Amino acid sequence: MLDRIDIQVNGEERGCRADATVGDLLRELAIKTERVAVELNLEILDRKEFDQRILKPGDRVEILSFIGGGS
């Protein structure tokens, strides 16, 4: 069994597989990749990078999408 690491997702501590990519994390969270934006340690990722960027211990991931809003 692979090691697990601690990361932060949307401000909350959580664990993930040591070799997991951002794409793996999104799939684990059942989040569709279209229409979300992902920020990894304040860097906004291109959707194409999701399956390439491997998460490291202490990484801070922000996953955002559109919600209702006016002004």
Place this chain on the structure above:
Amino acid sequence: MAGDQLTIGGFEFKSRLFVGTGKYKDFEETKKAIEASGADVVTVAVRRVNITDRSKENLLDYIDPKKYTILPNTAGCYNVEDALRYARLARAAGVSDLIKLEVLGDERTLFPDTVGLLEAAKILVKEGFIVLPYTNDDPIVAQKLVDIGCPCVMPLAAPIGSGLGIRNPYNLKIIMEMVKVPIIVDAGVGTASDAALAMELGADAVLMNTAIAGAKDPIAMAEAMKYAVLAGRLAYKAGRIPRKLYATASSPIEGML
């Protein structure tokens, strides 16, 4: 109205009513109100996905981005840095370079920080964004936003969500005369006559959220706003009569006994 399209940054819109998607009871009501409004442009906010409760539905399951032009905003941003971050995230999440840029100055009034707005707009235009700036009813700032490269300006009618209507029609009129890009009156509309007045003044469009979502019957109010914007636009194009202090009879004197 046929042949009366509004063009902003290469996007063409049939309806001159832009609507927000906040404050509705649920997505179903949001969807119905937007349909009733006839709007083409729908504003949305960018926020964290709820990762603990994935059962929650997505707004875009109800508001089809193929049918509507999604206009993300930077609402809630009180400095340039945050506004830039949200604008970039919106582009990464979305389908276009459109951004409704808000840099707010104060929580109580939600008035724009126009100094921050100009700075953020400059950077975003350079990055290829189509910046629709929410600004004060200040003609000088409006012109500066155009000089920077904004394809339209969106001056407020009154504070966001206040429902006070058009507080300074004269400034708005000056902006409409001075600035050679479309003017979208954004924020502060309370009821249909406010929207009609904005259009009669010569606004190219009106953007609202609370006036519809906060009404007792949002779907009926959405429809009212559709007609108000249409009526105001038609009246503006038709050209109103001048105001006179005294009466002018509309029935002829000739032929009277």
